[in-house]
Structures are given as structure tokens and as C-alpha cells.
Amino acid sequence: MASQPSRGSPMNRTQTLVALRAAIAVADADRFALAAAAVHPADVAGALAQSAPEVLYALLGVLPLRVRAETFGYLEPDVQHRLAEQLSRGELAELFVNLSPDERADLFNQLHDAQRESFLPALAQAEREDIRALARYPEDTVGAVMTSDYATVPAEVTAAEAIAHLRNVAPDKETIYEAYVVDAGRSLLGSVSLKDLVISPPEAAVARFMQRDPLFVRADAPRGEAARVIAKYDLLAIPVLGTDDKLVGIVTYDDAMDVAEAEATDDFRKVGAVEHLPLKLRNATIGLLYRRRVFWLVVLVFGNLVSGATIAYFEDTIAAHLALIFFLPLLIASSGNAGSQSATLMVRALATGDVVLRDWGGLLLRELAVSIMLGVTMALVVSAIGFWRGGLRIALVVALTMLVVVIAGSLVGMALPFILDRFKIDPAASSAPLITSIADAIGVIVYFALATAILGLSHALE
Amino acid sequence: MASQPSRGSPMNRTQTLVALRAAIAVADADRFALAAAAVHPADVAGALAQSAPEVLYALLGVLPLRVRAETFGYLEPDVQHRLAEQLSRGELAELFVNLSPDERADLFNQLHDAQRESFLPALAQAEREDIRALARYPEDTVGAVMTSDYATVPAEVTAAEAIAHLRNVAPDKETIYEAYVVDAGRSLLGSVSLKDLVISPPEAAVARFMQRDPLFVRADAPRGEAARVIAKYDLLAIPVLGTDDKLVGIVTYDDAMDVAEAEATDDFRKVGAVEHLPLKLRNATIGLLYRRRVFWLVVLVFGNLVSGATIAYFEDTIAAHLALIFFLPLLIASSGNAGSQSATLMVRALATGDVVLRDWGGLLLRELAVSIMLGVTMALVVSAIGFWRGGLRIALVVALTMLVVVIAGSLVGMALPFILDRFKIDPAASSAPLITSIADAIGVIVYFALATAILGLSHALE
Numbered sequence: 014m015a016s017q018p019s020r021g022s023p024m025n026r027t028q029t030l031v032a033l034r035a036a037i038a039v040a041d042a043d044r045f046a047l048a049a050a051a052v053h054p055a056d057v058a059g060a061l062a063q064s065a066p067e068v069l070y071a072l073l074g075v076l077p078l079r080v081r082a083e084t085f086g087y088l089e090p091d092v093q094h095r096l097a098e099q100l101s102r103g104e105l106a107e108l109f110v111n112l113s114p115d116e117r118a119d120l121f122n123q124l125h126d127a128q129r130e131s132f133l134p135a136l137a138q139a140e141r142e143d144i145r146a147l148a149r150y151p152e153d154t155v156g157a158v159m160t161s162d163y164a165t166v167p168a169e170v171t172a173a174e175a176i177a178h179l180r181n182v183a184p185d186k187e188t189i190y191e192a193y194v195v196d197a198g199r200s201l202l203g204s205v206s207l208k209d210l211v212i213s214p215p216e217a218a219v220a221r222f223m224q225r226d227p228l229f230v231r232a233d234a235p236r237g238e239a240a241r242v243i244a245k246y247d248l249l250a251i252p253v254l255g256t257d258d259k260l261v262g263i264v265t266y267d268d269a270m271d272v273a274e275a276e277a278t279d280d281f282r283k284v285g286a287v288e289h290l291p292l293k294l295r296n297a298t299i300g301l302l303y304r305r306r307v308f309w310l311v312v313l314v315f316g317n318l319v320s321g322a323t324i325a326y327f328e329d330t331i332a333a334h335l336a337l338i339f340f341l342p343l344l345i346a347s348s349g350n351a352g353s354q355s356a357t358l359m360v361r362a363l364a365t366g367d368v369v370l371r372d373w374g375g376l377l378l379r380e381l382a383v384s385i386m387l388g389v390t391m392a393l394v395v396s397a398i399g400f401w402r403g404g405l406r407i408a409l410v411v412a413l414t415m416l417v418v419v420i421a422g423s424l425v426g427m428a429l430p431f432i433l434d435r436f437k438i439d440p441a442a443s444s445a446p447l448i449t450s451i452a453d454a455i456g457v458i459v460y461f462a463l464a465t466a467i468l469g470l471s472h473a474l475e
Numbered sequence: 476m477a478s479q480p481s482r483g484s485p486m487n488r489t490q491t492l493v494a495l496r497a498a499i500a501v502a503d504a505d506r507f508a509l510a511a512a513a514v515h516p517a518d519v520a521g522a523l524a525q526s527a528p529e530v531l532y533a534l535l536g537v538l539p540l541r542v543r544a545e546t547f548g549y550l551e552p553d554v555q556h557r558l559a560e561q562l563s564r565g566e567l568a569e570l571f572v573n574l575s576p577d578e579r580a581d582l583f584n585q586l587h588d589a590q591r592e593s594f595l596p597a598l599a600q601a602e603r604e605d606i607r608a609l610a611r612y613p614e615d616t617v618g619a620v621m622t623s624d625y626a627t628v629p630a631e632v633t634a635a636e637a638i639a640h641l642r643n644v645a646p647d648k649e650t651i652y653e654a655y656v657v658d659a660g661r662s663l664l665g666s667v668s669l670k671d672l673v674i675s676p677p678e679a680a681v682a683r684f685m686q687r688d689p690l691f692v693r694a695d696a697p698r699g700e701a702a703r704v705i706a707k708y709d710l711l712a713i714p715v716l717g718t719d720d721k722l723v724g725i726v727t728y729d730d731a732m733d734v735a736e737a738e739a740t741d742d743f744r745k746v747g748a749v750e751h752l753p754l755k756l757r758n759a760t761i762g763l764l765y766r767r768r769v770f771w772l773v774v775l776v777f778g779n780l781v782s783g784a785t786i787a788y789f790e791d792t793i794a795a796h797l798a799l800i801f802f803l804p805l806l807i808a809s810s811g812n813a814g815s816q817s818a819t820l821m822v823r824a825l826a827t828g829d830v831v832l833r834d835w836g837g838l839l840l841r842e843l844a845v846s847i848m849l850g851v852t853m854a855l856v857v858s859a860i861g862f863w864r865g866g867l868r869i870a871l872v873v874a875l876t877m878l879v880v881v882i883a884g885s886l887v888g889m890a891l892p893f894i895l896d897r898f899k900i901d902p903a904a905s906s907a908p909l910i911t912s913i914a915d916a917i918g919v920i921v922y923f924a925l926a927t928a929i930l931g932l933s934h935a936l937e
Binding site: 053176179183184190207208211212226245246249266273274277280281284285287293294295302303306307310313314317318320322324332336338341343353356358360362365367372376379383386387390391394395402419445446450453457 | 853
């Protein structure tokens with residue numbers, strides 16, 4: 014957890030960063046080492062992110078081993094992977110030993126079988142087992158973001174003894190601010206914070222003031238759950254239990270922050286019809302971006318054929334009243350906009366746990382009320398334009414259509430994320446693009462059906 | 476910071492929460508007090524959130540004062556405000572004394588002048604000044620989310636003396652895991668973590684091992700900056716400096732997590748064309764939702780008039796080739812979808828600091844490559860449909876249009892957030908809806924211009 018920020022007042026820091034980037038640009042190892050020593054490893058990683066793997070390899074090599082591993086930990090997974098391919102078997106083993114366990118497992122999962130087999134024998138057995146244990150959990154589970162470097166204390170020691178123990182193990186642990194009390198079988202009995210240890214009488218037994226039965230998450234739960242529980246209860250770390258109810262790791266608040274940001278980014282992209290992209294945008298290649306975007310674009314083509322077919326069906330009405338086409342983009346867009354408003358509100362509220370499935374009834378009623386108000390407003394706006402462009406009857410058709418499609422778009426936008434969530438489909442993954450397609454089709458059908466009814470009828474009267 | 480999670484094994488906890496909700500439903504104060512004592516204040520606040528202010532008032536009143544204040548801190552701002560209106564002057568003063576300083580300042584900002592004047596005299600002068608100082612910072616600045624309950628230690632004390640000092644002040648501080656070293660004028664000299672204090676020799680002077688010139692943020696910076704720095708460097712807390720360079724507070728990681736979530740939610744909603752809504756969705760009223768949504772819906776009506784006007788201009792072409800209308804929703808939607816893909820990628824990347832202004836050149840080139848690939852794919856898909864519906868020339872028009880609009884939509888979607896950011900306009904606030912409108916208009920113009928050129932020309936040859 015929490016590496017200390019680097020030395021250097023703000024001006025010095027900016028100058029050092031400039032010097033660091035300059036050293037990287039010309040691959041000057043000595044000047045790089047000097048500048049890197051004066052800033053935070055996160056800044057070194059940031060400055061190195063765009064370098065060629067050979068430069069990265071040469072420059073990281075001049076850093077002290079601990080700093081090298083920490084800097085490596087701040088690199089993006091794809092950069093880590095490219096760099097790992099440059100390393101010899103011995104270098105890879107050396108790096109692994111110095112990485113934190115969660116980063117170690119992440120990197121391990123990215124390596125080819127041949128790479129894994131080449132360096133695993135160079136590690137101690139305990140480390141091999143630790144890597145295998147952590148690498149077992151699928152991406153996106155709590156197990157994949159937890160660390161096994163947590164501190165434990167026995168229940169029967171005193172506060173002073175526990176502090177002495179934490180002092181000894183501090184260099185190897187992600188955090189010593191929360192320690193976990195386990196029995197001989199690694200069942201979780203409680204947790205104790207360093208704050209509690211410091212304020213308790215030194216001779217008090219940990220068992221007397223530890224927090225019994227603390228909150229925990231399961232290793233196979235979605236990783237977002239650890240982040241949500243940590244955020245909700247303002248925790249520093251949360252213990253993780255395996256399938257056999259034994260303590261297998263902890264998730265710390267800083268990893269929870271990264272998870273929360275990654276999940277928000279993922280939802281954000283999905284709502285924009287981009288499939289899961291496990292990278293920062295700047296690191297995504299052209300081919301990858303193409304693959305993540307083409308699926309929804311093509312699928313939505315077929316969604317929009319419903320709108321096209323509706324238009325073909327009403328071709329006679331359109332031919333008789335070409336002015337109707339004027340309003341088509343407007344009506345379709347308004348229905349889609351209203352739907353996308355309620356869908357984004359809903360998708361985000363479901364993702365943050367702000368609303369849950371059983372709330373749907375009340376929310377749908379409220380949405381009905383809001384959308385009627387919005388629909389009436391929009392109908393008034395568009396009827397004025399309709400009257401100016403096409404007269405009274407066109408105004409009537411356009412206004413009525415607007416009222417219906419804004420309400421329909423809003424209700425679909427609110428309901429679909431719920432329905433997808435109910436069937437365990439990620440609401441973010443498909444609702445926004447789907448809703449736009451559905452709203453488009455509803456818009457076209459309602460518009461020309463109303464036009465045929467109202468204008469067709471009036472034709473007969475002429 | 477970090478209240479301990481509540482006692483109770485998972486089964487007990489679920490049962491206790493059920494008992495808690497049941498007690499609230501019938502406003503049974505005794506059973507409420509019993510159940511509330513067994514769960515975390517965040518859970519009590521969650522269960523109380525939907526209650527009428529009178530019930531909330533009556534039930535909170537039975538909790539011990541500290542727990543009452545902590546539970547109050549977990550309530551949503553609007554619920555806090557409604558409850559505060561129920562409190563007498565004495566009760567309000569009592570609550571204020573026990574709130575953490577940042578929550579205290581937030582609540583103060585929500586009160587009417589009359590309420591403020593009524594209870595301020597009941598507070599000690601130091602507390603009055605503290606409230607006024609924190610309440611001075613505008614919403615959405617670092618100053619509005621910081622707390623003044625941070626721990627300081629003098630530079631000349633030893634590690635053992637510093638620990639003894641932190642032990643004494645622990646009950647009144649948000650965190651004792653980071654302490655700040657200041658001189659007599661409250662200039663920030665350094666920071667020291669409890670971990671460093673614990674592992675240092677007891678007789679070592681703090682000045683010898685403290686972190687000099689730590690990272691900091693300014694009180695008038697946007698609140699998101701504190702969250703970004705804390706997340707980037709994995710900090711527990713970051714010191715906040717006022718305009719005179721003096722230490723005025725700290726932002727802790729748990730508040731940074733709340734800020735990051737709120738900012739992501741805000742961006743999410745803005746991309747969905749919903750204006751800033753400083754509430755959880757479940758707490759928003761019908762009127763508020765209407766007001767936050769109607770603006771963009773109406774503005775976009777006028778945006779879409781460009782598309783309508785284009786259609787009117789090309790009415791002759793349309794009348795001659797009614798089959799063209801079949802493809803209109805499809806082409807408009809594809810342009811909008813491609814634009815919304817690149818816009819959401821971009822808006823989020825700018826918000827998380829993944830890309831910055833100077834990256835725009837490279838990103839635009841990459842977007843051009845990606846969008847050409849997407850455009851060609853889409854053109855192939857739609858040309859098949861075009862051939863089936865309208866023959867070779869229609870297929871040509873539709874495919875060419877698709878190629879152009881997918882590229883144009885993507886480039887606009889990528890460029891507009893940059894342009895808005897350049898002019899200090901929030902990219903999330905306006906890009907997605909604007910881009911859809913622009914993409915729609917481009918789609919219509921390109922489609923009918925190409926159709927007139929290609930079909931018009933071929934007409935002449937017939």
C-alpha cells in the first residue's frame with residue numbers, strides 16, 4: 014500500500030520530471046537513475062510508458078531492485094508483458110520475488126506457458142505455491158485483485174507484543190494498519206487495527222479488543238464487490254475468504270480504488286457501445302479498437318432495419334406527404350435521447366448499488382410522471398415548428414408522435430437495464446445501444462401510423 | 476476514517492439488518508436501538524434513508540451521541556437537510572459538535588441563514604471559526620471535501636514521543652496513520668506515517684526520517700484533483716494548502732473514493748444528456764429529474780432542424796427515389812453510434828487523466844485508421860442490403876455514404892471532447908448529445924448529396 018510520495022518541492026518536482034523525460038528520450042541511464050531517485054515510482058512508470066521495450070529494459074535495469082519492482086508494478090499490464098518478454102529467466106525470477114503478490118499473479122497470468130516453466134523452478138517452493146494459488150482466480154474476481162501479503166497476529170498476544178510483531182513484518186506486508194486474527198486452521202477470528210493496538214493498554218490481550226467477525230468478501234465474488242464494500246464502510250482493507258472459509262488474502266483500499274475506476278471506465282465504454290477493453294485508451298492498438306467497436310456497429314445495422322421496413326410499409330403516406338420526412342430525424346433522435354437519459358441514469362444507479370431490483374415498481378411510476386412532463390414540453394416545442402412547416406394537421410401528428418415517443422423511449426430506457434440485470438446480463442453491456450435502436454423503431458412506427466391515421470382520414474374528407 | 480465494520484457473522488448480520496428494517500417500519504425505538512448497536516452506522520443510515528423525517532428524528536435520538544453523529548454522516552445530503560429542519564437549536568448544536576469537520580461544513584452550507592444564526596452562538600469559538608473556514612470553499616473544490624481533524628507532530632520530537640502524542644489525539648482525528656510536521660506558522664515541513672514511527676528506533680527524531688516536501692493539493696483546486704493524486708500515488712491522505720501556503724486540512728482516501736464515484740456518476744449522466752444532479756437517483760424528485768433532462772432534449776430539437784432542413788432541400792431527389800428513405804434511420808444511427816463510441820472513449824480518458832491535450836495529434840491519426848476500417852466493414856454490410864432493396868446504384872450511394880459518415884462521426888466524436896477541454900468546457904457536459912446531433916446532420920447531408928450526384932447523373936444518362 015501507500016508508498017510515500019517523493020521528495021522535492023513542487024518546482025523541483027516539475028524540473029525533475031522534465032529531466033527524467035529528457036533522460037528517457039535519449040536513453041541516458043545515469044541521468045535517468047539520478048532523476049528517478051528523486052520522484053515517485055508512479056511518475057517513473059508514467060514517463061517510461063511510451064518507451065520501446067529495449068529502452069524500458071535498459072533503464073529499469075539501472076534502478077535498485079526494490080524500486081525496479083515497484084516501478085514495474087505501476088506500469089500498465091500490456092507494457093509489463095512486453096517488458097517481461099525481454100527478460101532472461103534469471104531476471105524474470107528476480108523481478109517476481111520483488112513484486113507484490115497480486116502484481117506477481119497478474120503478470121504470471123499474462124506469460125506464455127514456456128515463460129512460466131522457465132523461471133518457476135528458480136523460485137522458492139513457498140513462492141511458487143503462492144503464485145499458483147493467486148493466479149488460479151479468474152480475471153474480474155476478488156481473488157484476482159487480492160494480495161497474500163497481509164499481517165496476522167495470534168489472539169492471545171498483548172497489544173505491545175502485536176505491535177512488536179507488526180514492526181518486524183512491516184517490510185513484507187502491503188499494510189500493517191489492519192492485521193487479522195486467525196486460528197491454527199486460518200479461520201478468521203477477527204481483525205485489529207494498528208490504531209486500536211496503539212491506543213489500547215500495552216498489556217491488554219488482542220482477543221479482548223479485536224473486532225470479532227469482521228466484514229469479508231469471497232475470493233470468487235466479482236472484484237467490484239470488494240471495492241463497493243470498502244467504499245461503503247470506509248475500510249482500509251477487507252479480508253478475503255476462500256471456498257473453505259479460510260482466510261486467503263486481503264484487498265486494500267488502493268487496489269479497490271483502481272478496481273472502482275476500471276469498472277466505471279468499462280461501464281462508460283459499454284454505454285458508448287464499445288465492448289470490454291481492458292486497457293487505457295492510449296495503449297489500445299488500432300486492431301484492438303476496431304474489434305471492440307465493430308460488433309455493436311454491425312449488430313445495430315440490423316436493429317435499424319426495423320425502422321427501414323416500417324418506412325417501406327408506409328411509403329404511400331410518405332409519398333403523399335413528403336413534409337413528414339422533415340421531422341423524421343428529429344423525432345427519432347428525441348426518442349433516443351430520452352431513452353438514453355433514463356438508461357444512463359439507471360445503468361449507473363444499478364452499478365453503484367444506488368438502486369436494486371426490488372425498487373423497479375416505484376422507479377417506473379416516477380419515470381412515467383417525468384416522461385409525461387418531458388413529452389408534453391417537447392410536443393409543445395415541436396408543434397410550433399410543425400405548424401410553421403406543414404400546417405395544423407402536420408403539427409398535430411408531430412406533437413402527438415413526440416409525446417408518445419418521449420414517454421416510450423424513457424420507459425424502455427428505464428425498464429431494459431432492470432430486465433437485463435434480472436437475467437444476470439450486465440445492464441451496461443447492451444442497454445444504451447439497444448435502447449437507441451428500439452427507440453428509433455418505436456419513433457418511426459408511431460410517427461407513420463399516426464400520420465396515416467390522421468392525414469389519411471383528413472384526405473378522405475377533402 | 477475507517478470505522479470498524481460491525482460485529483456479527485454473515486448470518487447474524489443479515490438477520491440483524493432484517494430486524495433493523497422491521498423496527499424502523501413500525502418506528503419501535505427499543506428494538507431499533509438494539510439492532511442498530513449490532514451493525515455498522517452505514518447500514519443504519521441505509522435502512523433509515525427512506526423514512527419520514529419525524530421517524531428519522533425519533534429513532535436517531537435513541538442512539539448514543541457519537542453513533543448518532545456517525546450515522547448522520549452516512550445519510551445523503553438531502554436527507555441530512557430534511558432531518559436538520561426537525562432539530563431544535565440545542566440539538567443542532569449538539570449534533571454539530573459531534574460531526575466530523577468536513578460533514579459539519581457540508582451540513583452548514585445547506586442550512587438557511589436563520590438556522591445558522593440560531594445555533595452558532597451555542598458553539599465554542601474555535602468550532603465556530605472552524606465551521607466558517609471550511610464552509611467558505613465552493614462545492615466541488617478540494618476545500619469542500621477536506622477535513623480539519625488531522626494530526627500534527629513537531630519536527631523535534633522522537634518517534635516514541637510522536638506515537639505517544641498520536642495515541643492521545645487519536646479519538647479526535649480522522650486518521651493517525653499519516654501525521655503532518657508543521658512549523659509555528661503552520662507551513663508544511665513534512666509528513667510521517669504511523670508505520671514509519673513504529674519501525675523507527677524510539678529515540679530517533681521525527682525530523683530525521685520524516686518525508687520532506689510531501690505531495691499536496693490546493694484548497695481551491697477541483698475536488699477531483701485530490702482524488703486523482705490519492706489514487707495515482709496510493710496515498711492514505713493528502714495535505715491541503717490554502718492560498719497563503721499554510722496547511723489548512725487533509726483529504727483522506729475514503730473521501731477521495733466518494734469523490735471519484737460522484738465524479739464518474741456525474742460524467743456518466745452528462746454523457747447521457749442529463750445535467751449535473753448532485754443526488755443518488757433514488758432520492759431525486761420528479762421535478763428535479765424533469766429540470767435536469769428537459770434542457771438537452773429541447774436544445775437537441777434545434778440541432779436536428781439542420782437535418783430536417785437538409786431533407787427539405789433535397790426533396791426532389793427523395794421524391795424521385797423514395798427507396799432512399801428506407802436507409803435514412805440506419806445511416807443516421809450508424810454515424811451517431813460511431814461518434815458516440817469515440818466520444819465516450821475520449822471523455823472518460825480525459826476525465827481519468829489517461830490522455831492529455833498534447834496527445835491529440837496521435838490519437839486523431841489512430842482514430843482515422845480505426846474509423847476507415849470500421850467504415851469499410853459497415854459499407855460492405857450495408858451495400859448488400861442496398862443491392863437487395865434498390866439495386867446497384869442505390870447500393871453504391873448507401874455504401875459510400877456509410878463509409879463517409881462512420882469516418883466523419885468517429886473523427887468528430889474524437890475531436891470535439893478535445894476542443895471543449897481546450898476551451899475549459901467540461902467535455903462530458905456537452906459532447907455526447909452534441910456529437911449525435913452533428914453526426915445526424917452530417918449523415919443526412921452526405922447521403923442526399925451523394926444520392927443527387929450519383930442518381931441524378933445516372934438519370935441524365937438513361
